[in-house]
Amino acid sequence: MTILEEKDRLRAAVLAKRLRMTATEKQKKDEILAEKLCSQPVFQQCQSIYVFLSKKTEVDTAAILRRCREEGKRVAAPHCVPGTRKMVFYWIHGPEDLMKGSFGLWEPDPNRCLPADADETTLCLVPGLAFDRDGYRLGFGKGYYDRFLPTFPGHTVGLCYEECLLPQVPRAPWDQHVDQLIIDTQEVTV
Secondary structure, three states, rough: HHHHHHHHHHHHHHHHHHHHHHHHHHHHHHHHHHHHHHOOHHHHHEEEEEOOOOOOOOOOOOOHHHHHHHOOOOEEEEEEOOOOOOEEEEEEOOHHHHHEEEHEEEEEOOOOOOOOOOOOOOOOEEOEEEEOOOOEEOOOOOOOHHHHHOOOOOOEEEOOOOEEEEEEOOOOOOOEEEEEEEEEOOEEEE
C-alpha cells in the first residue's frame, strides 16, 4: 500500500470516528480545546492569529474567533486561490468579510479584505483530521497547509480530539508538522 493509499484509508477511519461523536460530545471537546488554546502563553502573547474557518467535522473555531475579538487580536483566515493549490490569508473582522469559496467553505472575500502579513509572533491554527505525537497531521489531502507552512514564520498549533490522535501519521517528504499539539484530554509537547 502506498503512502497516499494509507492516508486515504486513515482519513475514512478518522472521519467515521468524528461522525460517531454526538453533537453534545463534540461541543464539549471543542470548548475544552478552545479553553486550552486560550490559556497557552503563545496565544496570550500573540497579537495576530491565522485561524481556519471550521467545517462541521473539524474542531469548531467559533469560540476561538470570539475570544480573539474580545482580546483585540487581529484575525486572518485562508482563501484558496481558484485553479491552484495555493492559499492566501486575509484579515477578517466579521461575517460580512466572508463568502462561500473553494470546497463550499467560508473564506475571506479578497475583494473586501487585505492580505495578512505574518511575523515570528503570529500564531497559526492548523486543521487536521488526525495528528500524531510528533505533530504530523493527516489533512484532507489537498496539500494546502503543507505548501503554506514552510513559508510561515510564526508558531503553529494543531487542535486534536483524543480519538483522532494516531500512533504515527504516514509521512511523505513534503509533509509539515505543527510546533505544538493540543489534545482535549492531555498536553503534548511536539
